[in-house]
Amino acid sequence: MTLSADRRTFLLGASACVVTASTGVAFAQEGGTTHEVKMLNVNPDNPRQRMVFSPRILRVKPGDSVKFLSSMPGHNSQSSKGMIPAGAEGWKSKANQEFTVTLTQPGVYGYNCAPHQAAGMVGLIVVEGEGMLDNLEEAKKAKQIGLAKKVWGEIWKEAEEMGVLNT
Numbered sequence: 001m002t003l004s005a006d007r008r009t010f011l012l013g014a015s016a017c018v019v020t021a022s023t024g025v026a027f028a029q030e031g032g033t034t035h036e037v038k039m040l041n042v043n044p045d046n047p048r049q050r051m052v053f054s055p056r057i058l059r060v061k062p063g064d065s066v067k068f069l070s071s072m073p074g075h076n077s078q079s080s081k082g083m084i085p086a087g088a089e090g091w092k093s094k095a096n097q098e099f100t101v102t103l104t105q106p107g108v109y110g111y112n113c114a115p116h117q118a119a120g121m122v123g124l125i126v127v128e129g130e131g132m133l134d135n136l137e138e139a140k141k142a143k144q145i146g147l148a149k150k151v152w153g154e155i156w157k158e159a160e161e162m163g164v165l166n167t
């Protein structure tokens with residue numbers, strides 16, 4: 001019986017919190033890792049950029065979770081029309097609230113903030129695994145409004161450069 005307790009302690013120690021510039025903070029958790037995305041009025045790395053998810057590009061493993069932090073008021077997170085894999089479940093969080101979504105199906109997931117979608121507040125999560133790029137072309141073709149069009153252009157380019165879309 002102490003065996004399982006020891007094992008748990010060991011696992012917790014081994015999977016200490018990981019911090020990187022590109023993926024933010026990730027916590028290992030039972031059933032997967034939780035990645036954090038801040039919802040912000042101003043990008044701390046680029047103050048001229050308003051209304052952002054940070055980081056706006058994430059690559060995760062199936063079963064991982066993404067926690068959207070209500071770091072500043074007035075934002076939410078919701079999956080974008082035509083930008084999630086066939087058969088996957090979308091999400092929609094309430095404004096001003098922390099929200100966690102667990103993603104099990106490989107694929108490309110585009111999301112946005114309802115009040116600021118036209119201001120370009122959008123983001124990308126890639127869940128790696130078999131078929132992860134099956135809905136990439138469809139997601140790229142999804143209709144975008146306002147500044148989101150320009151920001152998605154940046155995100156697709158950046159994702160490619162980062163290797164996020166590598167199978």
Ligand SMILES: [Cu+2]
Nearest residue numbers: 075113116121
């Ligand atoms: Cu917003």
